[in-house]
Amino acid sequence: MNLLENYPINELVVGQRATYSKTLTEQDITLFAACSGDLNPVHLDKEYAATTPFGEPIGHGMWTGALVSAAIAMRLPGPGSVYRSQSLSFKHPVKVGDTVTVTLIVSEIKERIKLVTLECEAHNQEGKLVAKGVAEVIAPAQKQQLAEGALPSIAIG
Structure with a gap:
């Protein structure tokens, strides 16, 4: 059993970073297509x-976006975000077989309203930037x- 630990607002600092990685599989593409339509x-x-x-199937752009969501939920700030x-x-x-690593960097903290701005970058295993945003x-408070x-x-069918 893996434990997840969050960073409440009072533990966050500008410049703090975290990463989250996942390799895209054909099953990921199928499942993402099924759940997104x-x-x-x-x-x-x-x-x-x-x-x-592209010459071959590519992953949905929002699959990469979902990795940003996972990085926020699992790493920074983590559960309760x-x-x-x-x-x-x-x-x-x-593409299938690519490993995408999302890096989150805290760029602004508004402690009074518990709002954190995160710079987000996603790179593949070759270091190529595949997505970028904010x-x-x-x-979380606690x-x-x-x-x-x-x-x-689950069964895919």
Whole structure:
């Protein structure tokens, strides 16, 4: 069992950073398409994707955006955070087998209203910038340690 620990507003400092990484799989693309409803063939159809400038299926841009959300929820500030807003621009495609690492950096803290601004960057395993943006998060007021949630078994069909 993994424990998650957050950083309440009074423990955050400008310049503080955290990272979160995940490798994109074909199953991730299928699950993201299923839950989002985005069935664009550039993600799901190898033959079609081969005719695009990418030459092969690419991950949904918002899959990378979801990694930013995961980084906030799991790392900085962590459990108890409330994701308020996100700007995000996509710089390069993410393909199956790419490992994306999201880096969050605290750039501003408004302690009175518990609002934290985070610079967000996502790079692939080659160090290429794939997405960049800024998030605003309401930081938790209290320190917490929680057990990481467990995913139920699911069937893809």
